[in-house]
Amino acid sequence: MIRLVGVYKEYDNGSKALRGVDMRIDDGEFVFLVGPSGSGKSTIIKLITAEESATEGQVIVNGYNLNNIRRWQIPFMRRTLGVVFQDFRLIEKKTVRQNLEFAMRVIGAGRREMDKRIPYVLDLVGLGGKSDAYPDQLSGGEQQRVAVARALVNNPDTIIADEPTGNLDPARSLEIMTLLERINAMGTTMLVVTHERELVNRFSKRVVSIKDGSLVRDVQEGGYRL
Amino acid sequence: MRKHGFNLGYFITEGFQSIFSHGLMSFAAVCMIVACLIIMGSFSLLAVNADRVLTEEEEKNEFLAYIDENCGETEIAQLTEQVKALPNVASVEYTSKEEAHDAWVEEHPGGLELPVNVFRARLAVHVTDLELFTDTVDAVTSLAGVADYSAHSELAQGFVAVRNAATALATVLVTILAAVSLFIISNTIRLAAFTRREEIGIMKICGATDGFVRWPFIFEGLILGVFGAIVAFLLQWGIYTIVMNALANSGVLSLFTPVPFASMWLPVLGMFLLAGVLIGAVGSGFAIGRFLKV
Secondary structure, eight states, X not given: OEEEEEEEEEOTTSOEEEXXXXXXXXXXXXXXXXXXXXXXXXXXXXXXXXXXXXXXXXXXXXXXXXXXXXXXXXXXXXXXXXXXXXXXXXXXXXXXXXXHHHHHHTTTOOHHHHHHHHHHHHHHTTOTTOTTOOGGGSOHHHHHHHHHHHHHTTOOSEEEEESTXXXXXXXXXXXXXXXXXXXXXXXXXXXXXXXXXHHXXXXXXXXXXXXXXXXXXXXXXXXXXX | OOOXXXXXXXXXXXXXXXHHHTHHHHHHHHHHHHHHHHHHHHHHHHHHHHHHHHHHHHHTOEEEEXXXXXXXXXXXXXXXXXXXXXXXXXXXXXXXXXXXXXXXXXXXXXXXXXXXXXXXXXXXXXXXXXGGHHHHHHHHHTSTTEEEEEEOHHHHHHHHHHXXXXXHHHHHHHHHHHHHHHHHHHHHHHHHHHHTHHXXXXXXXXXXOHHHHHHHXXXXXXXXXXXXXXXXXXXXXXXXXXXXXXXXXXXXXXXXXXXOGGGTHHHHHHHHHHHHHHHHHHXXXXXXXXXXXX
C-alpha cells in the first residue's frame, strides 16, 4: 500500500513541486497517474522511491514510513518496488539474462534462484527466446519488456512505471500496457505515470490527475481528463 | 527481509572486470602508484643506508682524555673507573705514554723520531649517544686528573644534524607522496564510478545496499594498489641492485658497507603492500561516497 498524506515538496531552488497531495493506493490496484509536464508526477515517483524526501506530510510505502526511515532501511524498502523507466535503463554490455541477474544479485539471490526465476519472468513478458540477446539487438518494445521483466524479477509488491510507453509506437505501447495489466491481475500493485490519453482511455482503470502540484481528480475506471 | 552476506567472489570479479573495462585508466593509476612507491622506497632505502653509516660512525666515536703527568698508577686506575661510571660512556681504554709512542712509530714508519716524553697517557672514551657527546666531554674533563682532551665534537654534532634532517625529510616526503597517491587512486576510482553511474543508479533503485555498491570499487582500488606494490617492489629491487653495482665499480663502497637488499626484502615488500592496500582502499572509499547518494 502507498499513502501520501498532506505532502508538500519544495526543491532547494525554491520551486514548489507538490502542494498538499493526499493519495492512497491499495494493494493490488492499478492506477494511472496523469498530468501535464511539470505537474509533479515525477516528484511523486521520487518520493515513493525515496530518491527525494517530502518537505511536509507523510509518505508511507509498503509498510515503511519514509518520514523516519533510516538510511540503511531504504534498500529494503526499494526491494518492495519494481521501477520501469521511459528510457528502459538497461545495461548495454549485458545480455537480457545478465540484466535480470544483475537485479537479482543486488538483493542477494543465489544462482539456483536465478535459474528458476529468470526463465519464468522472461516467458511471462514474452521474451523466452531472447535471453542471450543484447539490448541493442532488440526493438524498443522488447527492450521495455526486458525492463518490465527486471522490475518484476525480484517479485515486488508494487511496480512503478514512469512513462513506460513514452519511447514506443502505439502498437508497442498497447503491448506494454497489456503486459502491465496482466502482471497486475496476478496481484502486483501497479502505478503507471503517463500522459498518453489513448492508452488511459482504452484501459478502464483508476485515474488520478495532477496539475500544478495538486491532485485535481481521482476517478475509478475513469478516462484521461485534467 | 532478505539480507545478503559478503559475496567476496562477486566483488573481486567485478573489481577485475572494472579494471579491464577501462584498462588505460587502470594502467595509468598503477603507473602512478608504482612511481610514488619507488620514490618512497628509494628514499627509505637511502635513509636505511644513511642510518647504517651513522650507526657505524657512532660505534667508533670517541674522544681522548689526557691524564695529568703527576698521576700515579693507582690514581689512573681510579680515574678510569670514575670515567666508566659516567653516563653515556660506552667504554674506556687506557693507553700509557709508552704505548702511545709505539703506536705512533707503527703508524708512521720512517717518520720523525719522537721521544717518549712527548706523548701523554690518555683514556680513549667511547660514547653511546652522539647527541650527549659534549655533555660527556665536559663531565670527563671536570674530573681531577684529566689535564686536557681531544675531541671531534663538531663532527659528531654534524652526524646528528644529518640524521635528524634525513628523518625529517623522509617524513615530509612520505606524507606528500602518500597524499599524491591517494589523490590519484581516488580520481581513478571516481572516474570508474562516473562511467558506471547509470549502473549504480539501477543497482540502488533495485535495492542494493551502499556496501554492495561500494565493495567492488574498493576491491578495484585494492587490486590496483597491490598490483602496483608488487611491480614497484620488483623494480625497486632491480634499481637498488643496479645502483649498488654502479657504486661498487666507482669505489664509493669502500667508504661504507651498504645494506644488502636480500636482508630487507621482506620489510620493503611489506611496506609497499601496506602502502598499496591503504592507498587503494582509502582512495576508493573516498571516491565512491558521492555516487551512493541515489
